[in-house]
Amino acid sequence: MKRLLAVNALWTGVVLVVLVAVFGALRPDAVLTAFTLQTTLVETSVLLVLAVGMTYVIVTSGIDLSVGSVLVFSGVTSAMAMNALHGGDATGAGWGTVAVGLVVALVSGAAWGLLNGLLVARAGLPPLIVTLGSFGAALGAGQLLSNGSNVSGVPTVLGNGLGTGTWFGVPNLVLLAAAVTAVGALVLGVTVFGRHACAIGSNEEAARRAGIPVTGRLVQVYLLAGVLAGLAGFMALAYFRVASITGHDTDNLNAIAAVVLGGTSLFGGAGSVVGTVLGVFIPAVLRKGFVIVGVNVYWQPIAVALVLVAAVWFDRSRREAGNRR
Template sequence: MVAKLSKITTVWIALVLVLLCVVFSVINPAAFPTAFNLKTLLVEAAVLLVLSVGMTFVIITAGIDLSVGSVLLFASMCSALAMNSMAGGDSTAAGADVAFVGLLVALVAGAAWGVLNGLLITVAKVPPLIVTLGSFGAALGAAQLAGDGTDVDTVPEGMREWLGFGNTLGIPNMVLVALIVTLLGGWLLTTTRFGRYTFAIGSNPEAARRVGISVTRHLIMVYTLVGLLAGLAGYMSLAQFGATTLSGHTTDNLNAIAGVVLGGTSLFGGVGSIAGTVIGVFIPAVLTRGFIITGVQAYWQPIAVGLVLVAAVWFDQSRRRARNNR
């Protein structure tokens, strides 16, 4: 049946992920299927997963957010500067109170950028691609201005130890945070009215408007959500690396979009799932780890991801064409 095709796409891509894991495990059984490798893989993917959960909502509304990586940096810069100024210039020895304020600052900075994106898209009616392309440059510029062009590398040691390296019941706290965000995101998308409206607006914004849904308000909330999650991701990144990483995260936006689309979420809106996004984020991550472990040159990773991505979208397109021909 046509009904479950979006789920079928997800099942296929899940099979690809399983197959990759099996292949790498067979090639290097001593190194790939190990707890250490799994942990490393999960920690490396945690930040991107948080970004991708937000990106899933945006893409289901038939929008896009190119600014997530820059907003992440902006939020982590604001957070790091705020914590340092609270601790008199160097927050390395600061306590939990300072780290908590840092978290709030990161969330607010990210969400504020999301609100701005949302307002420009809905009220000024500039296409999301252009608005977030502008934010992509502007948020990075703002982060560099705030930090005088250099990275801030003093963050509370306690925050690094707990969030950056800490474990709870053997699970890295970074992974735990990403897991909670993912579960909440899945719950919000599939069971609530917020999720239903997200699908409806992506499917047919005019239909949503005519039944009395405030499309403007909802879209602003969706872009605020992705901004908020970028802020959280910025804080996680700060804890992970112990510094703002101004030269990093430049391709986070594309990686998040690739992950979301790989997972069966349609760029045309109205279709998608968080479960798919999880799988879509882990395919590139598994390829990266797998290539390192099996000694394949790392340059193959983006090529392989590109191939899988194009194949997945082609599959999605031909399925839609088949349906529309009915």
């Protein structure tokens, strides 16, 4: 029982249940419905994919401020590639065009992730500085390619299939996000790669002396974060049917907040994708709940900030208590 109560994700789950219960008690006719659940799941799908990659980065005691800009860049390059293939006939484009757009988005994200990883792991630069630089560079590159405007012309089959399509009543975006989350949780929890990531975050020098290829693992972690940011960009492109230049300004901060709220330590070495899932839904439930009960939505970031500070304080207190033992 003591070990269970020490799990941060447990307390995150308790907070989430309490929020749902409070809003449900205030407006059961609007909160506790299948429609509200479905829209909340769809709205959090893109952020969840971003947050899975961020979990790996923070577990290694790193940070990635560039994922929101990489999402934008990947969406722009993917949309432009598909536009070039279908020649302006979005309704006539097939799944082959969509497949090319997906590959372009993933490669675009991987390129920025690889650059971040090499600069952090091989050049030894601080992750905060590296990813802050790529945050601006990726966004600027996307704006240069699109001339500072949104890119439309997304194939209709992509919007109808992945963006708004369903499978047995479940939105396809939610299914894709769930699949990414499941694989991410499995890899982090039971594979050598996941154990190495946690070991690096706990003590990088000790991990190196234990024979763990720290440099290679760090490159792989940032590469993974970039690939998932590219996938998130493709998902956003499918859902909104336009590559937005200005619609993802705070996605990087929201992903970091979700990971920390989910119990992953900012100091590295401990975390879980399951906790991240819970952390993603706390801001989503607050936002949805405030709208439904008629509370000013500007209270939402204040509420999230309070919960975030409390989560970091709890993690720090738990670590200090463990050190005293």
